[in-house]
Amino acid sequence: MLRMPKFKVLNPATVAEAVDAIQQVEGSRFIAGGTDINPNLKHRLLEPECLVALNGVEEIFGISQTEFGLRIGAMESLTNVETNTLIQQLAPGLASASRQVSGPQLRNMGTIGGNVMLDTRCKWYNQTYFWRKSLGFCLKKDGDVCHVIKGGSKCVAAASNDTAAALSTLQAELEFANAQGSTRIAIDKLWQADGIWNKKVGPHDLLVAIHLPAALLNQKGSYKKLRDRNSIDFPLLGIAARLKISDNIVDDCALCVVALQARPWPLDKASALLIGTTVGSDAFNEALKACCAIAAKQCRPMPNIPGDHAYRHAMVPVFIRRAILSCLD
Numbered sequence: 001m002l003r004m005p006k007f008k009v010l011n012p013a014t015v016a017e018a019v020d021a022i023q024q025v026e027g028s029r030f031i032a033g034g035t036d037i038n039p040n041l042k043h044r045l046l047e048p049e050c051l052v053a054l055n056g057v058e059e060i061f062g063i064s065q066t067e068f069g070l071r072i073g074a075m076e077s078l079t080n081v082e083t084n085t086l087i088q089q090l091a092p093g094l095a096s097a098s099r100q101v102s103g104p105q106l107r108n109m110g111t112i113g114g115n116v117m118l119d120t121r122c123k124w125y126n127q128t129y130f131w132r133k134s135l136g137f138c139l140k141k142d143g144d145v146c147h148v149i150k151g152g153s154k155c156v157a158a159a160s161n162d163t164a165a166a167l168s169t170l171q172a173e174l175e176f177a178n179a180q181g182s183t184r185i186a187i188d189k190l191w192q193a194d195g196i197w198n199k200k201v202g203p204h205d206l207l208v209a210i211h212l213p214a215a216l217l218n219q220k221g222s223y224k225k226l227r228d229r230n231s232i233d234f235p236l237l238g239i240a241a242r243l244k245i246s247d248n249i250v251d252d253c254a255l256c257v258v259a260l261q262a263r264p265w266p267l268d269k270a271s272a273l274l275i276g277t278t279v280g281s282d283a284f285n286e287a288l289k290a291c292c293a294i295a296a297k298q299c300r301p302m303p304n305i306p307g308d309h310a311y312r313h314a315m316v317p318v319f320i321r322r323a324i325l326s327c328l329d
């Protein structure tokens with residue numbers, strides 16, 4: 001049986017109190033739904049003396065239309081995001097990605113904010129302390145080698161957050177609060193290619209809300225996920241697509257892939273090929289083929305997460321095609 005370590009819990013009621021609370025004890029962490037941080041605590045991947053619980057901070061709940069577009073509070077559960085009618089109508093790709101995170105119980109507890117801020121994953125890292133110790137640990141925690149890239153000096157654990165791919169295709173802006181005030185960061189600028197910590201903000205920056213720009217709402221969207229069991233598993237590969245179609249012509253297209261490397265990866269070269277083609281025409285079919293081929297060249301899965309990486313690679317063009325065609329259904 002894996003036991004929880006001892007820690008103190010603070011329960012702020014406002015964003016200001018949360019930002020203040022996280023600085024009181026060095027190394028503290030926020031806890032939202034706890035579906036990811038709790039297993040990580042049990043595995044001794046994190047050892048904070050204090051957790052700052054976000055479930056009493058009302059300001060970071062709510063889904064509403066704003067002048068900018070759509071605001072989704074970071075503490076909204078994945079179930080709420082998946083079933084919200086505004087999101088289903090205006091951002092179908094995000095509803096689809098949320099619906100495919102984990103299983104129903106974890107989506108009831110897990111939040112969209114926790115999903116964006118999810119730690120990277122690796123089959124050599126997401127293990128018990130005993131398991132990792134017998135292997136000699138690794139760069140991400142307690143060790144000095146990488147088991148994925150022999151002799152490697154950089155951690156390549158994979159970004160495995162399903163909703164991040166959909167939010168990238170929607171060019172979401174993320175609102176953070178910290179002791180210095182509040183900032184907004186475009187989601188594609190949030191990431192860095194470092195599996196140890198793949199975000200440019202720190203663990204003490206509070207994600208308050210996700211803002212989706214109006215110009216990209218109400219378009220076609222989908223998320224296709226490769227995984228062993230459709231009921232619960234993390235992605236072995238995840239592809240989000242957004243398509244804007246006017247008079248049967250592809251006006252705009254965006255694709256983003258997760259579960260390959262440390263950061264979600266927008267596939268701009270591949271998606272650009274479809275723009276300007278008429279859906280169903282020979283030109284569209286040729287562009288779709290070329291788009292899948294370029295994506296397969298760009299995406300190189302590593303043996304960092306479970307699943308055969310050659311198989312994951314072979315599935316890239318298949319899942320790109322499925323994601324795009326599913327937008328046209």
Ligand SMILES: Cc1cc2nc3c(=O)[nH]c(=O)nc-3n(C[C@H](O)[C@H](O)[C@H](O)COP(=O)(O)OP(=O)(O)OC[C@H]3O[C@@H](n4cnc5c(N)ncnc54)[C@H](O)[C@@H]3O)c2cc1C
Pocket residue numbers: 029030031032033034035036037038039054074075078100101102103106109110111112113114115116117118119160161162163203205206207208232233234235
């Ligand atoms: C069996 C199992 C299967 C899973 N399958 C999937 C899957 O298929 N796809 C997937 O994407 N995830 C999966 N998860 C992971 C997890 O359930 C989800 O990612 C969930 O959305 C995490 O949200 P949470 O609220 O529970 O986050 P928490 O566990 O509470 O927090 C996760 C991290 O985010 C930080 N954090 C949380 N909220 C904020 C905030 N507002 N501001 C700043 N930092 C914050 C925490 O400090 C922590 O580091 C799975 C987990 C388990 C146990």
Ligand code: SF4
Pocket residue numbers: 121122123124125138139140141145146147148149154155156157195304
């Ligand atoms: S990629 Fe390498 S360093 Fe990173 S968690 Fe995996 S084994 Fe450790």
